[in-house]
Amino acid sequence: MINYHQFILANGLQVLVHEDHSTKMAVLNLLYKVGSRNEIPGKTGLAHYFEHLMFGSSKNVPVFDTALERVGGSCNAFTNTDITNYYISLPAVNIETAFWLESDRMLELNLSRKTIETQRKVVIEEFKQRYLNQPYGDVFHHIRSLAFDTHPYQWPTIGKEIEDIVNYTKQDVEEFYFTHYRPDNAVMVVAGDITFEQIKVLADKWFGNIPSGEIPKKSIPKELPQTGKKTLTLEADVPTDALYKVYHMPGKLQEGYLESDLITDIIGFGRSSLLEQRLVKNGHIFASVGAYIFGTVDPGLMVFSGKMEKGQSAENAESVLDELIAEFLQSQVEENILTKVKNQAEAMKTYESVQLLNRAMSLAYYAHLGDPNLYQTEYEKKTRIPSEQIMDWASTILKKENASVLYYKSASKLN
Structure with a gap:
């Protein structure tokens, strides 16, 4: 606190x-x-x-x-x-x-x-x-x-x-x-x-003497639920193909946000993560891969992204990524992995709180959300989330119809 x-x-x-x-x-x-x-x-x-x-x-x-x-x-x-x-x-x-x-x-x-x-x-x-x-x-x-x-x-x-x-x-x-x-x-x-x-x-x-605002702010339109997979293929002068696959997820103060954060931590955080071990270390398609969330106030995006090895296509990369996600959805999160991810979150929070500037920024950010104490209570709530709840949200978010995919293709003759 x-x-x-x-x-x-x-x-x-x-x-x-x-x-x-x-x-x-x-x-x-x-x-x-x-x-x-x-x-x-x-x-x-x-x-x-x-x-x-x-x-x-x-x-x-x-x-x-x-x-x-x-x-x-x-x-x-x-x-x-x-x-x-x-x-x-x-x-x-x-x-x-x-x-x-x-x-x-x-x-x-x-x-x-x-x-x-x-x-x-x-x-x-x-x-x-x-x-x-x-x-x-x-x-x-x-x-x-x-x-x-x-x-x-x-x-x-x-x-x-x-x-x-x-x-x-x-x-x-x-x-x-x-x-x-x-x-x-x-x-x-x-x-x-x-x-x-x-x-x-x-x-x-x-x-004290600065006047408050008098111009009304414009309303922000809400995004409707996505009902079908979206795709876009681009070609550019880049070294290799790249894949970006995103899923809509809840906003910062909504139920499911913390679970979304944990999902990407479990799948994609660190060298021992599923993505790194399966798709990079023991695979031949991805040169690099990661997963994270945008962390936005309104409903945002869960992102899976990666660069391909030379000669490998973004479409092939999506296939192996989809296989891994499908396996993940059929599995249970092992308690030792969940504990590790939550310990990493605690370590990050402790590290951030050392710096005076970070403490000031955190207070300002959570005050703008409505309650400065959310800095602590959000963390405590995150550490109490059971694995079953995480997997329920994974099944809700990681659906084909909720995905948007960018196949960023290399136009280089070397590819």
């Missing part, structure tokens, strides 16, 4: 304070409840684009990084389908600088045409380098659009296509900012060598 105290400002900003006086450092983590799930077709990629804009300038801060480096601080951020998270680490004696910087860009971010165009070019270049010009870089553009018909998870965080980014108007950018970058759409966690009373004073001083 991570100790914390919390309060909410009149404008809706939720603030959590985690005191740790064993360090002289402090962290300010500011999570905005906005990701690519909050975008609409034709305007995709805005959440990620805003992550870039936020590191530009604001009314009283010409260069964000420079102002922070002067007080010995560092910062970074990430955007995913569900949230955008900004974090600052610095000596605790300088914590007020972090409040000044974050409040200034929440209140009056620089959205001049010059700034908008500069960051537009940066994001377009990132799109090209990471997704269009990298081998297999566009995989999840295709697999997401194949698996999802209506939900915004059908495009990646970078955006569906470059044209969307090219066509952002100044009005689009301003509307996104004033809709989502508001105090009542944010969770702030301050952790380290600070006190609760100190943070209450600083939060009210720097964030």
